[in-house]
Amino acid sequence: MTEFALILLSAVLVNNYVLTKFLGICPFLGVSGKVETAIGMSFAVMFVMTLASTASWLIQQLILVPLDMVYMQTVFFILIIAGLVQFVEMVMHKTSPVLYQGLGIFLPLITTNCAVLGVAILNVQQDYSFFASVLYGFGAAVGFAIVLVLFSGLRERIEGAPIPEVFKGSPITLITAGMMALAFMGFAGLVKV
Amino acid sequence: MFNLLHTIKHALHLTPQSHAFRGGVHLSEFKRTATKASEQCPMPRVLMYPVKQHIGQACEPLVKVGDRVLRGQKIGKSQGYVSVPIHASTSGIVTKIENHIIPHPSGMGLPTIFVEPDGLDEVDESLIPLPNYRSLSPVELRERVRIAGIAGLGGAVFPTFIKLLKDKLHSIETVILNGIECEPWLTNDHQLMLEKSHQIITGLDIVMHMVGAQSAIVAIEDNTMDAAFVMQNAVEDMKLSQVIKVEVLPTIYPQGGEKQLIQALTGKEVPAGRLPIHIGVLSTNVGTAKAIHDAVCLGEAMTERLVTVSGDALPSPKNMFVRFGTPVCFVLEQCGLDSCDDVNIIHGGPMMGEILRPTDIPVVKASNGLLAMKKATVMASHHEEEPCIRCGDCSDACPAGLMPNLLAMHCKEEQFERAENYQLFDCIECGACSYVCPSHIPLVHYFRFGKGQVAKIRREKVFAEESRQRSESRDLRLRKEQEEKEEKRRIAQEKKEARAAALAAQAAAATDVADEALTETVSEKPAPTPKAES
């Protein structure tokens, strides 16, 4: 039980995908303009990442390892992730058109998102059990979601600020992300894995 | 001791037991006219009556140029439900009726009746005094309050008779007499309580009789303790101490606000979008209570009110009974002001009143104070805006529980949806936030701007919806017309075809008949209709 809690904590805070592993920066910067969109994106990512880690574990253990095809890992994972994202996109189009419209091009972006692929591959590398790997995927997604939502709040606040012309837009956003990463350094060592 | 405890509790926001409202600020009071005996303002050369001096619909002038009017004579007829008539405040001749500026931040005008006094001050005696009000029905009294032109004298000038309704669904248990004068500088309510306590209590008794309330509370702040004693004596004199209680509350702004006062006295909040009557409370200002007494017991229409004439630019500030329609500058000149041009005149109190830009404006029902302030004093309070440092003082001061800094930011950036999400429309514009703001941000101004824009957007939305319906119904009509036309054309076409077919059939039949006739007997069957064929 403690082990699972530690996996979760480590994935959420200590080894945060965005702020310490620097994976998934593109959606992190792209979809953090508004809190509402960020929350929508967070749910999409949580869903996709959890499913991706589940599916990749299953593929790894049931297909790749028995058939001695581990070298095909990346291709298989990309395939399953792409399929999953397509599926999520369709569901979202049906259930929440505004969110669908708001996420715009970012949903397909998850397809080739290094964070999602990263979860799948790192997961398999760490040789977790099935439940642990699902938890790890979920934790990584929650970490991504927390950071994304926090960051979108910060960005909404600097929206109206009289930032010097040259630092408007991406520069100040990256500086803020950097400051956030510094702050998250504080969590270093919380979980000794 | 109680006060200290109360202050501590208040500072800690631990208020539920002590019934204080949330937030609030302690203001510098500047009550220069406190306990100055009231005086009667002399008669000006001309009196001006804008056709609307209350919240609601404007009146329609009843008089023509050249008519002679008497004091208390109805010169404006109320239009619609939320409206009260207006009366002349002295006898004289109507000289003109034209658009004239009213005390309103827009600087716009309304049709205004100008009356030149003849100095006789003859009174119209069409209203009969009704001193035995207890024997009269609430309906009669209510009509009297309406035709006497009484609107709330606390500042909002809402037609009073509307509130004085014995509602079957919501019975009023408590009447609150609002004797709290929380605006700085103003002392008119205080002075009125000192001088006319019996009339006020009688007015309160009339109100209680009208709405069938069992108890009443006279609310007074602890900076006007003398008024509390006087009111207590009046209550005891009139043997009403069983039902009317005088309560002294610690001074804090904006305790005079209706909702805040109700919370401070009863601990209950008026639910959003509802009225005090829904929680069984009715509140009325002391000036209004006195006006009700005058209207019922003396048969006098509302033609004057007590006004605090004060300000740091005024040599001799006074509390004065001023007739409605008296020009503001004339009133200030009676207090020793040389010229209205070098000062800022505030209509109302400094926290919620507005600066009069043109000064050629009459005293109206809403005029509780006229303050002549040095321009430097006013400008010092409107210091240039600095960036918000988000200290949250405004949020602590807000009696409505809003977050003024964020609200103002959204209003400034014209993100009105977010502003509404932060509950812009629950702002009561008391000004406590602007007062405490270290960055001198004109928060209330931003809220007013935001509210105006949102109202505009809503109006446009309604208009767009109407236009859409009109457009759609037009399209429908056009389509119908088109269809009808086509239908007609089709029918015409068919008729034509039918006729042609019939002709052809006839012709054919004729030949057939001719042929048949040649061979056989004449067929008696009629020719089949062309429709069936086609």
Added chain:
Amino acid sequence: MHILLSLSVFSGFALLVGIGLAFASRYFHVEGDPLADKIDALLPQTQCGQCGYPGCRPYANAVAALEVDVNHCVPGGERTMLQIADMMGVEPKAIEAEETAPVVAFIREDECIGCTLCIKACPVDCIIGAPKQYHTIITDHCTGCTLCLEPCPVDCIDMLEVPETLEKWAWPVPGTERAKVGVERKHQHEGIDV
């Protein structure tokens, strides 16, 4: 041999995913476009046709289908444009036409010849009159679309600015420097070149 096996496993897997997606696309198929309704609700419904579409609804459909930019609604002004851009998740674009004060049409009745042409042109049916009679405009319903000017053979229709009334008066933005900066900043932020 192993290569063949892995290829066939991969292909088979890909086929499975494909079939799954095909079923999903049928099951989650979306009928119509709820977005167009939402955009239509934002438009001012003047039906003026300045966007190049015959009315507001057709424009809303076109915007929802991404056929046209969001900045063609002139009467809606910047606010409507921003709302639509926000809903569509696209970059806002400045409106080319100048924003003007709201106007309503007014017929100089003594010059009107009663031809009924303007009545037919009005998209919201707010002109009343009969053949050979003076026509008049119900000012409260006029959207100021100017569509009645064109057909009038005697040019007796004027567009008048709507007079400001006490009820419609709204507080202006505070006159402080910072308030002005706030508005400018808003424009900069939204990427509109002013």
Added chain:
Amino acid sequence: MILLSSPHQHSGNSIQLTMFTVIIALIPAAMVSVYLYGWLAFLLLTMCIGASMLTEYVCLHLMKRDIKRLWDGSAALTGLLLALTLPAAVPWWMALFASVFAIVLGKQLYGGLGYNLFNPALSARVVLLISFPLQMTSWMIPMHAGATLDMYDFGTSLQFFFFGPDAVKQTWDAVTMASPLGYLKTELGQGVTVSQALSDYHYSTFYAFIGREAGSLGEGSALALLFGGVYLLARKTISWHIPITYIATVAALAWVFNLINPDVYAPAMFHVLAGGLILCAFFMATDPVSSPSSAIGKIAFGFGCGLLTWVIRTFGNYPEGAMFAVILMNCMVPLIDYYIRPRVYGYFRKRAKA
């Protein structure tokens, strides 16, 4: 004539007044630091305040802002706060770098006063801590706790400040020591119990309270900081919500865990007095710009700070959690302001989000 909206009366409060009140409140702590670290503290304070104000001036000039803003006191306050969070032994260039960082990246790039997301002084401090962990965790031995260096001597201090320990023929190890928090962390890592570690360190609650334990300039004396904090509370420059909830949360957590296992978890009093907790609680977390606006939001903020401080101190790599906690909670402020609002008059149930 422009249209002015009511109210036409003002309390007379201003940004300048607020800033200078906070500066005054910090003077006792600054004086204690000079008492503990002599001229070295004075040099560090001067360096930070001077560099901050100079940077502010340059920024205002470059951004074509009103130069008068320099005198609103915010830059001086940032410099002062920054100096008070630094160990006395930091070299001058580090102090300079931190000051420039605090003003430029911490504040001006976001648009100046009122727009920064993070507390400028703390963000500079965190950058230093991560970039120079050795210097930032070597604490000068205070003058009255067996200092090897005579910091009351101006020349010695000047040489040490600008040229490092070599210039005064000393080594880092000789002039510095561990702070109670750092020492405890190391010892606990080696399996020593809390009480054993504290007695090895000769830790004294009394000295920690009036100020003799090693630490940053301003962390020395809880008493001096409390003086300032109470002054701010009395002047209503800050509200009680953040400092009280913050300290109470740390104390409560420490107390509960100390009850559960006194060998591993340090006692409440130790946590409250150690490190930068009181400084952070009264002066950093209450920075109006980077804390929530409403009273209820402030309580949530204080609670979050307390929780994170204790968690990072107890389980993290860094012995000092207060500054990380505050910076982390700064990230949360926009969401706190959005989701945790005071109840509006007349609304009784929690309003559904639109």
